[in-house]
Amino acid sequence: MKARAKSSNTPCPIWVQGDYITEPPIRPVDGAKRPVGHYIDKGGYPGANVYEISIETLCRDTGAVDRRKCGIFESDILLYETEQEIGYFIIQDTETAVDIINGEILGIADLQTEDIKVIGNMIDFPDFVEGMRYCVDTEREIPYLPALDVQITPYPYLKLTCLKCNHTLLSCAYMARHKDCGGYLTADFATKVYRKGEQKEKAFA
Ligand SMILES: [Zn+2]
Incomplete structure (x- = not known):
């Protein structure tokens, strides 16, 4: 296996x-x-x-791949991205994905390879789902995170701002909560990261 x-x-x-x-x-x-x-x-x-x-x-291989041809494994966290919308899926088992934002259960085989990208997994980022659910529950905008650990990526550092104490920290890895005070963190990048299609739009504006 x-x-x-x-x-x-x-x-x-x-x-x-x-x-x-x-x-x-x-x-x-x-x-x-x-x-x-x-x-x-x-x-x-x-x-x-x-x-x-x-x-x-242990995370089993699902046999599916993302848009970079990276294998998708159990417990992976996927960014779903089209020009119109973003979302996040978690891989529950070798057949099933769950949409974190609306709770919908989907077959991995039904995901559009071109629109999905593995950004991390729940073993390295155990509080990711909680962080996104907090955004949904408090009607905050869902952050656009094309990587959860930026160390070996071209992305800038993550800018995390605590909603409780207002402290801002730069981090190479996503965290849902500020460990000094327990408040939830909003996540962004230190410099703007463009989404699919966004740059094109800007160039023609
Ligand atoms: Zn804080």
Whole structure:
């Protein structure tokens, strides 16, 4: 089974992607046997790229891809974007997506590949749904977030403003709440990020 999970035998947990296995092959360097457990085999030389994983982070591959041809896995957070509207989906299992804004349940196969982009997942961003639901419940505009971690992207830093204490912070990763006071944060970018079609409109204005 193709899957992705966080490693548990590395100094820092890292995402590993490959085949989920429970009976790992021997370690090629010293011929050591490994116990039955939860592993991801990244492939390559047999037994050389096998990582022990935290089972609660296991996300199965849905077989679908987004507009950049990136694989879509369970627990992924997707930005849905057309020239008219934006929305966010979460991947519930290998078949089902849920629209966070209106609660609608959709089949992954019914999503338009061209309109969706994986922006993160609920394991790295456990409070994303809560943050978006807060916007819906308080009738605030849903923020446009084409990336939840901007570190390895061309996007500028996220500008997060606390609705409770008014503090503004720049961050490379999305957070729903200000940890100093517990208030909800509004999310934007330090400099304007244009949506599909928006730049064109501006150029002709
Ligand atoms: Zn605050």
